[in-house]
Amino acid sequence: MKHRYLPLTESDKNAMLETIGVKSIDELFSDIPEKVRFAGEYRIKPAKSETALMKELSQMAAKNADLKKYSSFIGAGVYDHYIPVIVDHVLSRSEFYTAYTPYQPEISQGELQAIFEFQTMICELTGMEVANSSMYDGGTALAEAAMLSAGHTKRKKILISSTVHPEYKDVVRTYAKGQYIEVVEIPHKDGVTDLAELKNMAGEDTAAVIVQYPNFFGRIESMKEIEEIAHEQKSLFVVSSNPLSLGVLTPPGKFGADIVTGDAQPFGIPTAFGGPHCGYFAVTGKLVRKVPGRLVGQTKDDAGRRGFVLTLQAREQHIRRDKATSNICSNQALNALAASVAMTALGKKGVREMAADNIQKAHYAKKAFKENGFVIAFDGHSFNEFVVKVNKPVKEINEHLLAKGIIGGYDLGRDFPELEQHMLVAITELRTKEEIDTFVKEMGDFNA
Numbered sequence: 001m002k003h004r005y006l007p008l009t010e011s012d013k014n015a016m017l018e019t020i021g022v023k024s025i026d027e028l029f030s031d032i033p034e035k036v037r038f039a040g041e042y043r044i045k046p047a048k049s050e051t052a053l054m055k056e057l058s059q060m061a062a063k064n065a066d067l068k069k070y071s072s073f074i075g076a077g078v079y080d081h082y083i084p085v086i087v088d089h090v091l092s093r094s095e096f097y098t099a100y101t102p103y104q105p106e107i108s109q110g111e112l113q114a115i116f117e118f119q120t121m122i123c124e125l126t127g128m129e130v131a132n133s134s135m136y137d138g139g140t141a142l143a144e145a146a147m148l149s150a151g152h153t154k155r156k157k158i159l160i161s162s163t164v165h166p167e168y169k170d171v172v173r174t175y176a177k178g179q180y181i182e183v184v185e186i187p188h189k190d191g192v193t194d195l196a197e198l199k200n201m202a203g204e205d206t207a208a209v210i211v212q213y214p215n216f217f218g219r220i221e222s223m224k225e226i227e228e229i230a231h232e233q234k235s236l237f238v239v240s241s242n243p244l245s246l247g248v249l250t251p252p253g254k255f256g257a258d259i260v261t262g263d264a265q266p267f268g269i270p271t272a273f274g275g276p277h278c279g280y281f282a283v284t285g286k287l288v289r290k291v292p293g294r295l296v297g298q299t300k301d302d303a304g305r306r307g308f309v310l311t312l313q314a315r316e317q318h319i320r321r322d323k324a325t326s327n328i329c330s331n332q333a334l335n336a337l338a339a340s341v342a343m344t345a346l347g348k349k350g351v352r353e354m355a356a357d358n359i360q361k362a363h364y365a366k367k368a369f370k371e372n373g374f375v376i377a378f379d380g381h382s383f384n385e386f387v388v389k390v391n392k393p394v395k396e397i398n399e400h401l402l403a404k405g406i407i408g409g410y411d412l413g414r415d416f417p418e419l420e421q422h423m424l425v426a427i428t429e430l431r432t433k434e435e436i437d438t439f440v441k442e443m444g445d446f447n448a
Contacts, residue, residue, distance in 0.1 A: 077138065126252055137263055259284075
């Protein structure tokens with residue numbers, strides 16, 4: 001019998017109590033002193049019938065501004081991209097959505113192969129030699145990269161560009177605090193990392209230089225120059241990158257990056273109110289034994305058949321705690337599978353075309369804003385995001401747009417006080433010319 005939930009009847013409850021040898025629920029909790037038991041009533045609504053509950057929850061859900069009814073121009077790390085139908089079809093197979101961790105490789109070959117393919121495609125995109133089986137999200141992946149850098153170099157100072165995602169910077173600081181590692185921000189100039197300041201700040205105590213590519217403002221950083229400054233001080237060069245952009249941009253590995261991290265959300269993973277998503281973590285061969293999490297490898301069995309195994313497991317569940325590289329105890333296997341299926345469905349040509357569409361449509365939107373009298377801050381080479389200067393508070397503009405069925409851009413004043421009345425706009429391949437034109441018009445009408 002298939003149930004949407006597991007029902008519990010009185011007979012079921014009595015049978016369970018009888019099996020464990022107690023007569024009632026009160027007797028079950030008799031070992032807990034009366035004085036610490038909660039004796040009041042929970043402040044929750046009385047139980048409703050199934051139909052009444054479904055109606056109430058549906059009404060609540062209908063208040064959400066979902067992406068099926070609204071056109072979205074907000075990005076800032078989470079994007080509205082095309083998801084091939086096959087992604088949900090594969091994820092819905094019980095072999096995948098019920099799987100946790102492939103502790104027994106001999107009966108987890110499908111799961112292991114899916115992870116192996118994810119690692120392979122991440123390496124191809126980033127230009128790196130090794131990628132792990134995925135991590136929680138882009139922010140924690142970057143923080144792990146910072147900690148790896150400090151441990152590898154035995155230095156206690158991290159330089160991170162101010163153009164890195166604000167939430168990612170916060171996660172890095174949180175990780176660093178417990179390790180007594182100093183995190184210093186490199187200022188930006190015209191929306192990209194200030195190279196002169198970076199050169200002054202980098203020194204023999206610098207464990208890593210961290211940048212984002214494309215950065216939080218959508219700009220493309222001067223990767224070659226940053227790499228030279230980082231490696232001149234024997235520091236690690238760490239890059240947080242949108243994987244879709246790497247369909248057209250030169251991979252960070254080609255610029256000499258030591259660690260490349262990011263969030264695989266642009267490939268097959270819905271926005272889902274901000275998560276769960278899937279972080280990726282790729283490194284050069286020399287750092288393979290310091291990678292957090294686990295690596296899946298390809299091998300052959302005694303009959304010569306292709307097989308997959310957990311090649312390297314540097315987490316504390318598998319090895320001595322003091323030897324572990326991280327306390328990351330799980331990977332995002334299901335979301336990594338979604339990303340793998342999406343990348344496979346698109347193929348190399350499809351990923352390149354999808355990335356190119358983002359650039360072309362963003363360029364069209366940027367041009368439309370300029371023609372309507374807006375100033376584009378930090379104008380220059382970008383991927384699918386750019387910054388628009390406005391005359392009114394971004395919150396007010398977004399409230400106006402929402403009433404028109406449009407989800408506006410990100411309010412940069414929340415994280416950058418000097419960028420009050422600046423909106424970060426994201427244009428993906430899903431936005432049509434009509435949607436972009438309407439967005440620019442409504443912005444212009446309200447901003448005048």
